[in-house]
Amino acid sequence: MSGIKDIKKVFGGGSSNLRQFTILMALIVIIVIFQVATGGLTLTSGNLINLVSQYSYILILAIGMVMLIIAGHIDLSVGSVAAFSGIVVASAMKVWDLPWPLAIVLGLVVGALIGAWQGFWVAFVGVPAFIVTLGGMLIFRGGNQFIGNANTIPVPDGFTIIGAGYLPDFGPNTGYNNPTLILGLIVIVAIVYGEFRARKTRAILGAEQIPLWVTLVKLVVLVGVVVAATLTFAGGRVGTSFPVSGIILGVLIVGYSFLTRNTIFGRHIYAVGGNRPAAKLSGVNSRRVDFLLMVNMGVLASLAGMIFVARSVASGPQDGLNWELDAIAAVFIGGAAIFGGIGTVAGSIIGGLVMAVLNNGLQLLGVGIDRVQIIKGLVLLIAVSVDVYNKSQGRPSLIGLLTRNRKKEAVAEVPAVMPTGAGSSDLTPPESTPQK
Amino acid sequence: MPAIPPILEMRSITKEFPGVKALSNVSITVQNGEIHAICGENGAGKSTLMKVLSGVYPYGTYDGEIIYQTEEVRFSSIRASEAAGIAIIHQELALIPHLSITENIFLGNEPTRFGAIDWKTAQLRARELLARVGLSDDPDTLVRNIGVGKQQLVEIAKALNKSVRLLILDEPTAALNSSDSQHLLDLIVGLKGKGISSIMISHKLNEIEQIADSITILRDGKTIETLNVKTDGVNEDRIIRGMVGRNLESRFPDRTPKIGEVFFEVKNWTVQHPQVSERMVVKDSSFYVRRGEIVGFAGLMGAGRTELAMSIFGRSYGNFVSGQIVKDGEEIQVRSVTEAIDHGMAYVSEDRKVLGLNLLDDIKRSVVSAKLKKIARGQVVDNAQEFLIAERYRKELRIKAPSVEAGMSTLSGGNQQKVVLAKWMFTDPDLLILDEPTRGIDVGAKYEIYGIIQQLAAQGKGVIVISSELPELLGISDRIYTIFEGAITNDIPAAEADPEFVMKSMTSAKKKVQHA
Numbered sequence: 046m047s048g049i050k051d052i053k054k055v056f057g058g059g060s061s062n063l064r065q066f067t068i069l070m071a072l073i074v075i076i077v078i079f080q081v082a083t084g085g086l087t088l089t090s091g092n093l094i095n096l097v098s099q100y101s102y103i104l105i106l107a108i109g110m111v112m113l114i115i116a117g118h119i120d121l122s123v124g125s126v127a128a129f130s131g132i133v134v135a136s137a138m139k140v141w142d143l144p145w146p147l148a149i150v151l152g153l154v155v156g157a158l159i160g161a162w163q164g165f166w167v168a169f170v171g172v173p174a175f176i177v178t179l180g181g182m183l184i185f186r187g188g189n190q191f192i193g194n195a196n197t198i199p200v201p202d203g204f205t206i207i208g209a210g211y212l213p214d215f216g217p218n219t220g221y222n223n224p225t226l227i228l229g230l231i232v233i234v235a236i237v238y239g240e241f242r243a244r245k246t247r248a249i250l251g252a253e254q255i256p257l258w259v260t261l262v263k264l265v266v267l268v269g270v271v272v273a274a275t276l277t278f279a280g281g282r283v284g285t286s287f288p289v290s291g292i293i294l295g296v297l298i299v300g301y302s303f304l305t306r307n308t309i310f311g312r313h314i315y316a317v318g319g320n321r322p323a324a325k326l327s328g329v330n331s332r333r334v335d336f337l338l339m340v341n342m343g344v345l346a347s348l349a350g351m352i353f354v355a356r357s358v359a360s361g362p363q364d365g366l367n368w369e370l371d372a373i374a375a376v377f378i379g380g381a382a383i384f385g386g387i388g389t390v391a392g393s394i395i396g397g398l399v400m401a402v403l404n405n406g407l408q409l410l411g412v413g414i415d416r417v418q419i420i421k422g423l424v425l426l427i428a429v430s431v432d433v434y435n436k437s438q439g440r441p442s443l444i445g446l447l448t449r450n451r452k453k454e455a456v457a458e459v460p461a462v463m464p465t466g467a468g469s470s471d472l473t474p475p476e477s478t479p480q481k
Numbered sequence: 482m483p484a485i486p487p488i489l490e491m492r493s494i495t496k497e498f499p500g501v502k503a504l505s506n507v508s509i510t511v512q513n514g515e516i517h518a519i520c521g522e523n524g525a526g527k528s529t530l531m532k533v534l535s536g537v538y539p540y541g542t543y544d545g546e547i548i549y550q551t552e553e554v555r556f557s558s559i560r561a562s563e564a565a566g567i568a569i570i571h572q573e574l575a576l577i578p579h580l581s582i583t584e585n586i587f588l589g590n591e592p593t594r595f596g597a598i599d600w601k602t603a604q605l606r607a608r609e610l611l612a613r614v615g616l617s618d619d620p621d622t623l624v625r626n627i628g629v630g631k632q633q634l635v636e637i638a639k640a641l642n643k644s645v646r647l648l649i650l651d652e653p654t655a656a657l658n659s660s661d662s663q664h665l666l667d668l669i670v671g672l673k674g675k676g677i678s679s680i681m682i683s684h685k686l687n688e689i690e691q692i693a694d695s696i697t698i699l700r701d702g703k704t705i706e707t708l709n710v711k712t713d714g715v716n717e718d719r720i721i722r723g724m725v726g727r728n729l730e731s732r733f734p735d736r737t738p739k740i741g742e743v744f745f746e747v748k749n750w751t752v753q754h755p756q757v758s759e760r761m762v763v764k765d766s767s768f769y770v771r772r773g774e775i776v777g778f779a780g781l782m783g784a785g786r787t788e789l790a791m792s793i794f795g796r797s798y799g800n801f802v803s804g805q806i807v808k809d810g811e812e813i814q815v816r817s818v819t820e821a822i823d824h825g826m827a828y829v830s831e832d833r834k835v836l837g838l839n840l841l842d843d844i845k846r847s848v849v850s851a852k853l854k855k856i857a858r859g860q861v862v863d864n865a866q867e868f869l870i871a872e873r874y875r876k877e878l879r880i881k882a883p884s885v886e887a888g889m890s891t892l893s894g895g896n897q898q899k900v901v902l903a904k905w906m907f908t909d910p911d912l913l914i915l916d917e918p919t920r921g922i923d924v925g926a927k928y929e930i931y932g933i934i935q936q937l938a939a940q941g942k943g944v945i946v947i948s949s950e951l952p953e954l955l956g957i958s959d960r961i962y963t964i965f966e967g968a969i970t971n972d973i974p975a976a977e978a979d980p981e982f983v984m985k986s987m988t989s990a991k992k993k994v995q996h997a
Contacts, residue, residue, distance in 0.1 A: 250868045253884065308860045309853045316850060319839030326797060326828065326836055327851040327904070328818040386841040 065380055065392040068428065072399050079406030086409050087402075090281030093274075097291040098209065098356060100401035102127070102349035104294055104394055106372035107379070108301050109345035111393040113338050114376050115305075116318040117385030118167065118174035120342050122181030123372060124365035127350025129185040130155050134351055135198040135360035145204040152351045153344055159185065160343020161336070168335035182369070190362045197361040200354055208355025210289035221279035222286040229275025236267050290352050297345075302390045314338065318385030374421070375400055378428045399424070486551050488513045488647055488678050489534075494545035496529055496538065503529045504543070504702045511647070516669060516679045518689040520720055521699035522923035527682045530699070531649050534680075535569040536562040550646070568640035569649040576632055578625035583607040585624055586639045610638040614668055628783070630661030637668065648672065648679045654688060655921055658781045658949055666692050684923060686717040687952075698723035725925055732928065733956040736935045740959060741772030745912050745943055750804035752792040762788040762799055764968040770912060770943035775934060777958030777975065778947040779987050785967035786947045787831055790914045794828040795821035808911070822851060827910035829901055831917040831947070837901045838889055845871035845885040847900050852908040874903035878933060895926025902933055913937060914945045919953065931957055951980055963987045 079087040086092055106123050113120050134152040137143040143151065159181070166177040212224035219226070240260055247254055278287040305311040316324035317331045325331055349368070354360040379396025381388030400421060407417045489511040496504040504526045511517045519527050532538050534547065536556030547554050549565060556562040559569070576585045583603050592602045607620035614634040618627060624635065633653060640648055650669070654662040662685075669679050670692055683689055689696060696715060698705040705723050708715050721732075746769040754760040762785050770776050780786045791798035793806065795818035806813050808824060815821045821828070830836035838847060848871040849856055856866040871885035878899045882892055889897060898918065905913060915934065919927045934957060938944050948954050954961055954975075961978055963971040963986035971986035 246865050250865055250872075252868060252886075307862050307864065309857055309862060310860060312846065312850065312853055312862060315842070315846075316839055319841040320835075322836050323830075323838055326794075326818060326830060328795075328822045330817075330819070386839065 065389065065395065067431075068379060068392065068395050068399065071428070072395055072402065075399060075402050075406070079402065079409070083406065083409045087406055088277065090277050090285070092405070092409070093277055094281055094285055094288055096401060096405050097294075098288040099405070100397065101288070101290040101294040102352045103368060103371045103375065103401070104397045105297060105345055105349045105352070106368055107375040107393040107397045108297055108390055109338075109342040110369075110372045111376045111379065111381055111388045111390055112301070112305065112314055113174065113342055114318075114373075114381045114383075115385055115388045116314050116334060116338055117321070118335065118338065119373065120163075120174060120178045120181075120339075120346075121369050122163065122178040122185060123342065123346040123349070124368035125182045125185035125189065126156065126159050126343060126346040127353065127365035127368060128189040128360070128362070129159070129192075129350070130347035131350040131354040131360040131364050132189045132193040132198065134204075135200050135354060136192055138201055138204065139198055145201060148204060149207065149351060152347050156344040156347025156350075157340050158343070159347070160340035163343065164336040164339030167339055168332040174335075174339070189364070193360065193362060195362045197359045199359040204351075205355045205358055206289055207293065208290055208352045208357070210355075211284065212286040212289065212292075214284075214286070221276065222281070223279075225279035225286045226275060228287060228292070229271055229279070232271050232275075233268050236271065237264060240264055290356070293348075293352070298390060298394055305390055310334070310337070315386060318387075320386070371400060372397075374425045378425060380432070396428075399428075485513050487511060487548075488550060489680075490548040491530070491534065492546050492548065494530065494533055494543055494547075496526075496533055496543040502702055504533070506545075507699065507702070507704050509697045509704065509707070511678055511680060512695070514673055514676055514678055515694040516673055516681060516692050518681050518683065518693035518696045519699060520683075520686070520689065520696055520724055522724055522925055525699040525724070526702040527699055528651060529702075531569060531651060531680070531682065534562070535559055535567060535649060563643055566644060566646035567649065568643060568645040568647075569651065570633070570636045570640060570653060571651050576624045576635060579623060581621050581623055582611070582618065582627070582635055582638075583620040585635060586610060586620075586642055588639075590643065606642070607638075610641055611635075613641060614638045615664065628661070629656045630658070630664070633657065633661075633665060634668070637672075645677060648677055650679060650681045650683075652683055652921065653681065654683065654685060658783070659951075660781065662688065684921070685950075686720050689720065690715060690717060696720065700724060721924055724923075732924070732931075734928065734932045734935060736939075738773060738775070738959050739939065739941075740774045741941065743769045743771050744809050745770040746805075746807040747793060748805040748807065750789065750793065751802040752788065752798070752804075753800040753802050755799050758800070761802070762967050763792060764966075766804075766964075766967070766969045768962055768969055768972070770945060772941045772943060773938050774960065775938050775944045775946060775958050777954035777961040778945060778964060779951060779954050779961050779983055780964035781949075781987055784964045784987070786964050787916055788967070789964065790828060790916055790945070790947060791830075793821075794818065794826055794914060797828075822908055822910075825909065825911035826914070827851075827905035827908055827912070828914045829905055829916060829918060831920065833894070833897055833901060833921075838897060840890045841888075843886050843888050844875065844880065844882055844892075844900055847889055848874055848885075848903045848907055851904050855907070870907065871903075874900075874906070878903055879929065893926075895922040895930070898922055898926070898930060899933070902930070906937070910942065912943045912945070914947070916947045917949065918946060919948070919950075927953075951983060955980060955983070965990055 076087065106127075110120060110123065130152045133155050134148045137151055138145060138148045163174075163177050163181050166172045167174045212222065212228075214222050214224065216223045240263065244255070244260060305314060313324070313329045313331075313334050316327065316329050317334050321331055350365060353364060357364075375397030376388060376393045377383070377396070378399055379388070379392035379394070381393065403421060403424060404417060407420065412420075487510050489509075491507065491509045494504050494507045495502070507526065507530055509517075509519070509530070519530070521527050529538075533543050534556075536559050539557045540555035547556075549567070554562075554565060556565070562569075577588065580588070583600075586607050587598075587603050592599045592606065594602070604620055611618065611620060611634075614637050616631060616634050616638070618631065624632060627635070633656075637648070648669075653665055653669075657665065666688055669681070672679065681689070681693065690710070693710055695710060696708045698708070698720065700723070708719070708723070713719075746767075748767045750763055750766045751761055752763040754762050766789060768776075778786045778790070788798050792801065793815070795815055797818060806815055813824050815824055815826070834840060839850070842850070845867050849862075849867050853862055856863045856870065868885060874880065875882065875885055880892075880896050880899045880903070882896060889900065892900065902915075902918075918934070919930050922930065934944055934946065946954065946957055955978055958975045961973045961975050961983060962969050963973065963983060965987055968990065970990060971983075973983060973986070
């Protein structure tokens, strides 16, 4: 009974992941299209490195944003908060000669304080986050221009490492950047270990086991992708490597995926977003969840702002303009529900990458910013409407449709009956309309 | 009589969903001017059949034919069936709370004059319609300000406005207290006198027995039989036998109560309405629960049963005024839900979907959601433990689902309720408060839920059951408290409780003594 259903499993099956699977497929298709259209420019070392360092801060914002959206909130102020923190940090280094590591700490603290300020209104006064952060958008944009006098403030060289830095090469001359190779190796080991551990756990629990060949195919594909990516990133211009900002992003993705999936706090985010009154009656302190999420968003926005400042070597009055829109778009393309309760960090990252690859590819093709925006807007609309349409049709995706037809064939062989006996009845008929 | 053709005949209706045959060759005949009840367990196909009839599943998506007023009809949508005079009133009301009664009645069907809504006509007409359903409320009242019972009547008024010939009522009294239910049933009978036929789906067999002229029983998507109430000598046991395909010896499992000492006491509990500070929703109420005891709380809807329960459970409702909670001889402070859970209390709310569950979640996550600490190391949840625990409850409580990874929204009401029970059993409570634990659940699942309640009591836990169904309280409880207007009016041992006497205590503030 394998086949299409198992192919789905290769990419981490489960019906809740179907949306993610679809969007991952879309990402791959988009990459292939641009690779062909740009004559191979898309997947060169230089371009990939550029892509990562150019979009890492949007993806960092998307991590905080998806958590807020799952809980049923939103944050419109992230761009302004990023700009505000950027200017505070840049000024602190310029005016007080603050060493750059301390400046980063200062930036994070500023972000936490802003998050606490906005969290106070959301969680304890009960003002909708949309309004609080709409206010914050104006307040902190103004704050940036007030502190910086609407001027651009340069930052010292040391600071730029978080935005424009690379890993220093060491060891034998392999023709590749060695730290990047080691990084790739760590990722591969982690993937293989994780996959077999998951299998072992499922075996112990007696849960439905994924066929071995599916696991192997999955591993071959994933390891292949990582090897190719590692070699590409490591084989760039001498002195370059996988960007430091990309490493920061990677650590955050792993950390926050774990946080949202495997911790009590993570469960509480979904509980609050899925059904707030029910969560409260189960002992979830929903105000605390709201407050901490806002603080977290402030910290991540601040970090994103600093990375951007580091990359552009200066903080200016127009930093972070429209970032909130990119981050929100990434989250919704990545499968989050507008009413909360649904969404994943991984999905949002994939959604963000779709936007990033589109942007980057269109720029490589020389498409103007005007048309790029139009295309991005349409992609958001199409991605979400495909989702809405599929939901209304009761089929999760194209793949779902294929597997469903297969089920129908099976029905023809064995006459289907409703479960019998007292109190059976139990699976309500699937909410789908059959095709005639 | 036979000269008048039936108003509706559905012949050999078959409806398939991928993988499931929801209806197989179902036939039903509704005579002109009768009340026809459809009985069956959840999932037997009642709602699907009504969706076929009302055009929710349009012509072409099912096999079979529908003869309505002697002509074959092929409805393409709800609008088409409404135009033909068939109105369906759903279990979940379809009114818009922030609009007035008038606005709701005429929604989508507004009377106009020169292109603008003619509110004067609408008002007059609304008044007329409300009078027909026996409501005297001002038609300008917002729907959210009237009770569920009245909302149900407004729905019917709305249907009457569309000159309905056949009214379909899906569990019309599920959310109503007995006096509102009675009013509604009287209304349906009254409409029959005016030539409006009704199809009624209900789990409340006593109501069916009371008003139905004939009964069609569905089981597993098939028509089992059609009974004529007058000639076939129908009673509840007879209907249940048809529904479950066997005799249910008893509607409650056998049990020998083992009742211990008093361990939980509430003294002089008084709670304010959350908005209206001069109104006390719970007044100076005191009660106790013994170990191993099942205590019933009887009261009409709005009497303050839920308010009392929720205010005890970590002050989840209203503003606390005064009172004490004593557990195992010591006064305890229960100021939040977390404290309540830590003190071994559990509250299963009356509204599963709104207050009990996150329908986006799956079974395993729901089961552990009220006490994640129990399976976490530090802050990290042990997913393997979670799976095993959920699996154990699935087997123990016989939750019917393909796996514990199934989504809550795919389960039937009875199984969802079992998951909610599992969720609270997982918190190891000493006292469980179950608010309407069997609402909207079919007979077979009810029996199982009663069994679970009795097991919990047998483990020495105290169980409080709040229910609007008096027979249920009499059947399951050891002792019954009656509540009227926020105050406890009586404390009656269930063994010697007489339903009429309990009802009297529920409807009057005066303390009464039962005459044997």
